[in-house]
Amino acid sequence: MLIEVIADTLSDALLAQEAGADRIELVTGLAEGGLTPGYAVIERVCKELKIPVNVMIRPHSRGFCYSEEDIEIMIQDISICKKLGAAGVVFGVLTPDHKVHSKHLNRLIQAADGLDITFHRAFDEADDQFAALESIVQYPQISRILTSGGQSSAADASERLKRLNELTADSHLKIMAGAGLSVDNIKAFLDEVPVTEVHFGTGVRIQSSYELAVDPERVRVIKKIIGA
Template sequence: MLIKEVCVENFTKIPAAIRNGAKRIELNDNLAVGGTTVSRGVMAESVRYAHEHDVPVMVMIRPRGGNFVYNDQELKIMEADIFSAQELGADGIVLGCLTPDNQIDEEAMEMLIGAANGMQVIFHMAFDEIAADQQAAAMEWLIDHDVKRILTHGGPLDAPIDEARLKTLIQAADGRIVILPGGGITADNVDALTERLQISEAHGTKVVGTV
């Protein structure tokens, strides 16, 4: 079965996404800047509604748009938002912290993974900022720290999805972590793409059509 993860802004589109066949929700605010954390109220209602329909919710943990280099205050905010997500019953969190030279910020990630306390942890498209020749090592670090999925476009978001790069990542992952392709995946191309890549999960705002 193909798991279609729908990336939504706010609560508004969740009912339609689930009606259209969404099997998982990535909950964001401000998709225009790539997604930030929703309010506690939106989080509570989204989790309640989705769980009534047996659909898990992954909450974006990102205090602002822009880069993925966070200072101590921002990390404190992210930690508090993770505690809220857990308290409200979210199934997982989506985040990514980098150093100024585009490596995984291991210290920040360890703190936030610790705060998640068993919730699924997904590393988002910050992964695509890591140099291609360093992504294999970054993936090993994420596997060692029980991160469940890596959301990736295979390259810059303004370019078409890079299937060759995704294939390389999927082979390197070897079933130990899920490579979740996203960016430009729609209801029209998702079946063919996932078949070519031989994967069973895909992510997008239009992966179950326009909602």
């Protein structure tokens, strides 16, 4: 079982690593759903951590439908993340009618050649998640989809996530469950949905707040619960 923890500072990333996180999703703008962090933060975190760091590539918080200029900026961000030592990148692109934007996705994947790729929770805004899955699974470069099954909390979408996990079982693509998972619900969730990667944000923070730091004890308890 792999545990990914969101971090928006070097100190949070170090706390998560020390507590046993397996991978960091590095972002800024947590209240806006996550944006691309500054280059100095990316460089320091990638330099000082021993576990993989996957960086959010999202130039603004106005949804997941991007202009040509946005895509060019995202490609530049991906290039810089490579140079700064990121293990991977995290992005998602949709059309105005909430389908996977294949043209934009192709360009971002090409730019990210050699990096681990996560298709993020833009997937949860797709008009049809199963159709979106069929599109994404065509790309062997994409390692996983981060999703809450279309709900605000993954814990409320166990049937959907179980089905998505089943549909990817024989593929290269993994379903990483995230959003709303915590010390209190992770065991029951995994009893129903046998994913192999889980993603934590507020669930491993002090007072479950993005305004406060990562709580290493919560990470340790989760690792103990799931036997990681």
